[in-house]
Amino acid sequence: MSIVTVQLGQCGNQIGFEVFDALFNDSHCSRGLCSKRENEAYQASCKERFFSEEENGVPVARAVLVDMEPKVINQTLSKAACSGRWKYGQHSCFCQKQGSGNNWAYGYSVHGPRHEESIMNLIRKEVEKCESLSGFFIIMSMAGGTGSGLGAFVTQNLQDQYSSALKMNQIIWPYGTGEVIVQNYNSILTLSHLYRSSDALLVHENDAVHKICVKLMNIKQVSFCDINQVLAHQLGSVFQPTYSGEGLFHYRRNPLGDLMENLVPHPEFKMLGVRNIPQMSENSLAYSTFTWAGLLKHLRQMLISNAKMEEGIDWQVRPPLSGLPPLGKMSVNKETHFNTSIANLVILRGKDVQSADVGAFKDPALYTSWLEPVHAFSVWKTQRAFRKYEKSAALVSNSQSLVKPLDMIVGKAWNMFASRAYLHQYTKFGIEEEDFLDSFTLLEQ
Amino acid sequence: MGRRRLRRPDPADAARALPEAIAALSRTLPAAPSPETFRRAKFDHPEAAPALWRLLFRVLSPLPADGASASLALEAQARWVKSALRSQGYPRRALVQLPDDGSQGGRELLLALAWLLARGPLPERLLTQSHVRLGDEIPVCECEALASPGLPAPSVEAEGCVDIRHLQWLMGKLRLQWRNLMASQQEQCALLGKIHSYTRGCHSDRSLGHLSVTETELLRDPEGGRQLLRRLEMENAQLEAALEWRHRELIFWQWMDTVLDACSPEASPLTFLPRIPEPGPGAARLLARELQTLQEELREAAEARRAAWQAVVGGHGPEWRAARRALQTAVAQDLAALQRAWEQDEGRARPHGPRRLARSLGETGPVSPKAGAQETGKKKTTNKRNSFVLPGQLFLSCHLWLFFTEVLFFRTRGLWDFSSLSRDQTCTPCTGRSSWQHVGSSVFPAARRTRAHALGARSLSRWTSREALLSIFITTVRVCVKTAPWVCCVLRSAFPPVSLISYLGFVSLPRVPPVASLQQQTLSE
Numbered sequence: 001m002s003i004v005t006v007q008l009g010q011c012g013n014q015i016g017f018e019v020f021d022a023l024f025n026d027s028h029c030s031r032g033l034c035s036k037r038e039n040e041a042y043q044a045s046c047k048e049r050f051f052s053e054e055e056n057g058v059p060v061a062r063a064v065l066v067d068m069e070p071k072v073i074n075q076t077l078s079k080a081a082c083s084g085r086w087k088y089g090q091h092s093c094f095c096q097k098q099g100s101g102n103n104w105a106y107g108y109s110v111h112g113p114r115h116e117e118s119i120m121n122l123i124r125k126e127v128e129k130c131e132s133l134s135g136f137f138i139i140m141s142m143a144g145g146t147g148s149g150l151g152a153f154v155t156q157n158l159q160d161q162y163s164s165a166l167k168m169n170q171i172i173w174p175y176g177t178g179e180v181i182v183q184n185y186n187s188i189l190t191l192s193h194l195y196r197s198s199d200a201l202l203v204h205e206n207d208a209v210h211k212i213c214v215k216l217m218n219i220k221q222v223s224f225c226d227i228n229q230v231l232a233h234q235l236g237s238v239f240q241p242t243y244s245g246e247g248l249f250h251y252r253r254n255p256l257g258d259l260m261e262n263l264v265p266h267p268e269f270k271m272l273g274v275r276n277i278p279q280m281s282e283n284s285l286a287y288s289t290f291t292w293a294g295l296l297k298h299l300r301q302m303l304i305s306n307a308k309m310e311e312g313i314d315w316q317v318r319p320p321l322s323g324l325p326p327l328g329k330m331s332v333n334k335e336t337h338f339n340t341s342i343a344n345l346v347i348l349r350g351k352d353v354q355s356a357d358v359g360a361f362k363d364p365a366l367y368t369s370w371l372e373p374v375h376a377f378s379v380w381k382t383q384r385a386f387r388k389y390e391k392s393a394a395l396v397s398n399s400q401s402l403v404k405p406l407d408m409i410v411g412k413a414w415n416m417f418a419s420r421a422y423l424h425q426y427t428k429f430g431i432e433e434e435d436f437l438d439s440f441t442l443l444e445q
Numbered sequence: 446m447g448r449r450r451l452r453r454p455d456p457a458d459a460a461r462a463l464p465e466a467i468a469a470l471s472r473t474l475p476a477a478p479s480p481e482t483f484r485r486a487k488f489d490h491p492e493a494a495p496a497l498w499r500l501l502f503r504v505l506s507p508l509p510a511d512g513a514s515a516s517l518a519l520e521a522q523a524r525w526v527k528s529a530l531r532s533q534g535y536p537r538r539a540l541v542q543l544p545d546d547g548s549q550g551g552r553e554l555l556l557a558l559a560w561l562l563a564r565g566p567l568p569e570r571l572l573t574q575s576h577v578r579l580g581d582e583i584p585v586c587e588c589e590a591l592a593s594p595g596l597p598a599p600s601v602e603a604e605g606c607v608d609i610r611h612l613q614w615l616m617g618k619l620r621l622q623w624r625n626l627m628a629s630q631q632e633q634c635a636l637l638g639k640i641h642s643y644t645r646g647c648h649s650d651r652s653l654g655h656l657s658v659t660e661t662e663l664l665r666d667p668e669g670g671r672q673l674l675r676r677l678e679m680e681n682a683q684l685e686a687a688l689e690w691r692h693r694e695l696i697f698w699q700w701m702d703t704v705l706d707a708c709s710p711e712a713s714p715l716t717f718l719p720r721i722p723e724p725g726p727g728a729a730r731l732l733a734r735e736l737q738t739l740q741e742e743l744r745e746a747a748e749a750r751r752a753a754w755q756a757v758v759g760g761h762g763p764e765w766r767a768a769r770r771a772l773q774t775a776v777a778q779d780l781a782a783l784q785r786a787w788e789q790d791e792g793r794a795r796p797h798g799p800r801r802l803a804r805s806l807g808e809t810g811p812v813s814p815k816a817g818a819q820e821t822g823k824k825k826t827t828n829k830r831n832s833f834v835l836p837g838q839l840f841l842s843c844h845l846w847l848f849f850t851e852v853l854f855f856r857t858r859g860l861w862d863f864s865s866l867s868r869d870q871t872c873t874p875c876t877g878r879s880s881w882q883h884v885g886s887s888v889f890p891a892a893r894r895t896r897a898h899a900l901g902a903r904s905l906s907r908w909t910s911r912e913a914l915l916s917i918f919i920t921t922v923r924v925c926v927k928t929a930p931w932v933c934c935v936l937r938s939a940f941p942p943v944s945l946i947s948y949l950g951f952v953s954l955p956r957v958p959p960v961a962s963l964q965q966q967t968l969s970e
Contacts, residue, residue, distance in 0.1 A: 001632055131639075132632035164624055199621075253632065257625035265617030266610065371611060 009147025107149020486551030
């Protein structure tokens with residue numbers, strides 16, 4: 001089943017390119033560490049999901065690129081075509097000449113309705129090419145104008161038109177000390193609208209990814225390209241095929257559906273975070289070996305101490321003893337910073353994956369009181385290695401880790417709102433104060 | 446069987462007949478115990494009971510047994526069997542009073558089994574359920590038989606209060622699973638369509654034309670073929686056993702009579718009611734009163750709402766109501782017509798149960814002789830009918846114009862009768878001939894007819910030269926009109942008043958007749 005990707009805005013387009021590149025490179029990777037037949041099944045599954053076939057055999061990504069400025073789209077298209085191995089469809093992009101000026105209202109109320117027809121046409125064409133649609137994957141940033149405003153509008157439209165298809169929004173959380181002044185406004189407006197119309201929100205924080213680049217990959221000058229590559233790596237490890245229950249050679253048909261069913265059934269808790277280990281530069285990869293036990297232990301500690309990478313994990317944090325009542329959702333314990341999850345999904349890729357023991361994740365102390373670990377935790381496995389990592393594990397979790405950043409953003413936005421800063425830019429385009437207030441109330445839940 | 450009937454009845458045969466009958470029954474039913482168990486059950490031996498409980502469970506469950514239901518404990522199975530029998534109306538109370546652990550009651554179970562066998566064609570029904578299916582099937586009808594409730598899940602007592610977040614989680618999960626199911630069903634349809642189109646022309650049965658999934662798998666995987674063969678052989682054996690059972694049933698029923706006599710007589714067959722906890726008469730009355738007040742309130746609210754709505758909409762008085770009624774009747778008529786048309790298409794009997802999926806053969810595929818001819822015939826006529834629409838209007842209006850001129854002309858002669866117009870008018874184009882043929886067949890007969898008519902007219906009165914000229918003119922114009930519809934436009938524009946009359950005539954007639962058929966009618970006077 002196929003996933004149609006919609007790339008919105010500058011950020012979305014750049015990340016989207018990196019994601020497709022990573023997926024393609026991985027599926028054609030020579031060191032798969034598995035049998036040939038398995039490799040072929042893996043490749044076929046990945047290809048069916050993300051690429052469609054064209055006459056001369058070059059895979060075409062199932063994506064629609066949308067931006068208000070032509071520069072980024074042209075860059076992306078040319079980069080993809082240059083590589084020669086896969087490309088974007090020629091007619092699947094849409095751009096205008098003017099930007100959105102980092103104004104959410106401009107993107108939502110002006111650009112949205114004006115270009116709704118053409119964008120939805122492009123999406124429809126892409127959907128018709130699929131034999132069966134698994135869902136939509138929408139990549140956008142929260143802080144900019146196009147990505148956030150137009151993204152919210154497009155998601156709403158998709159909800160109206162394709163109400164039975166699943167939608168996952170990939171949103172990029174801006175830097176805490178970001179460049180854009182009104183990014184907090186943009187963020188809360190985006191989040192509140194997306195919460196209503198999307199099924200799942202997969203969040204990546206720029207801060208965290210930046211730190212990964214610096215510490216783990218030893219990159220001195222971190223550019224957006226590096227950040228995007230790390231992001232793509234994480235996403236790729238989530239979305240590549242994994243086994244369904246039947247075992248070898250049978251890959252999961254509906255990745256989005258299964259993911260959502262396990263992680264986001266509750267309508268109020270839709271935000272997910274991704275953690276991935278190991279994550280290191282290609283040079284040091286050759287010199288490292290891993291064991292499943294070690295990897296999983298690190299991953300678990302990363303989860304409960306709310307760390308995003310394997311260095312600097314706070315090993316002091318322990319789950320509360322089973323005798324004590326577990327912590328509720330609202331109270332983040334100040335001393336231990338323990339991170340309770342609602343649901344977790346661990347994806348294991350690589351050699352000897354059958355022997356990996358994930359029992360540590362089934363500890364009921366990790367989860368909230370109203371959900372049993374047997375319902376809250378699931379594992380996906382595949383033997384095929386991902387991108388030359390002999391063993392790798394990814395964790396998608398619906399947990400409290402985003403509460404703190406969310407609080408921060410809401411706080412800042414509220415301050416700005418209370419002092420009426422910059423509101424005129426938004427009211428100019430029809431976003432009234434009530435909308436702001438609605439967003440605040442929604443997010444405070 | 447025939448051989449046996451010819452032989453003289455032998456006492457040894459009579460003794461053997463009963464075990465053979467029971468053996469046939471146990472071969473027919475799935476998971477049935479041996480005839481020895483049946484005999485022990487008659488005498489209420491305890492070891493016969495569990496096997497019979499399991500048999501009843503298997504027989505009563507609406508879906509074929511899967512691993513989950515088969516692994517239910519004997520107690521759970523026994524309870525379920527009791528409730529299922531009660532819901533079907535089994536009258537004997539002794540069964541309900543049997544202990545749940547399934548250790549006793551062989552005789553009662555035997556009676557229950559016999560009751561089920563007597564009620565309906567039980568072995569046949571079970572065999573239909575486990576029938577080996579070769580084609581890709583989907584259920585066509587919407588009977589309630591499909592929506593069987595299935596096994597009731599063992600009830601989980603809610604320990605204390607239930608967290609609402611857990612409920613929300615479960616609801617959301619259910620919703621997402623429904624959506625996933627829908628997506629996978631669509632995918633399955635798409636893939637089935639692909640397989641069907643790839644294997645077109647492979648099937649030996651011409652009317653189907655393509656292979657199903659099972660058949661394709663057969664070709665690809667010989668081991669699968671062998672397994673299928675084994676299943677088919679098993680099914681064959683079961684069918685033969687069922688046949689044998691039907692032949693020997695009588696002996697079984699005679700034996701069951703003896704079993705019934707062995708049981709203690711029942712006082713009276715009681716119907717079972719579900720046990721309602723007695724809240725006490727006061728509580729019931731209170732509840733009834735509350736319900737009544739609620740109903741009153743709802744009715745008042747509905748009335749108020751309706752009055753407000755009426756006021757808003759603005760009762761425009763009788764015309765509006767009449768219009769609304771007319772609309773309703775029109776809609777009801779349309780609906781009835783649609784339903785009739787659908788029922789006619791479907792044929793006399795509605796299809797029930799699963800139907801084999803077969804891809805419809807388009808223009809490119811091979812057309813089977815019996816099924817295809819009607820199809821293509823209809824297709825041709827629809828095409829022709831479509832191409833007749835636009836020029837047809839002009840065509841017909843011109844015909845009417847000419848016709849009315851003739852009418853006006855000949856009316857004075859008292860030759861024609863307007864009542865002929867009310868004859869039934871069926872559309873002629875549905876003959877499956879090409880337009881040229883149609884034209885030819887109607888032009889020449891028309892010319893012949895006018896000539897005949899003219900001749901006939903002459904027999905009544907002498908023609909003036911003016912009349913002759915006019916008739917020739919009319920015939921020529923008709924020929925031109927039939928062969929070149931554009932002439933209609935020219936003529937219509939050249940003779941506006943007459944075209945107006947023809948147009949009015951065109952509009953006022955309920956069903957526009959092609960004039961050719963009309964002429965046939967009128968000439969037959």
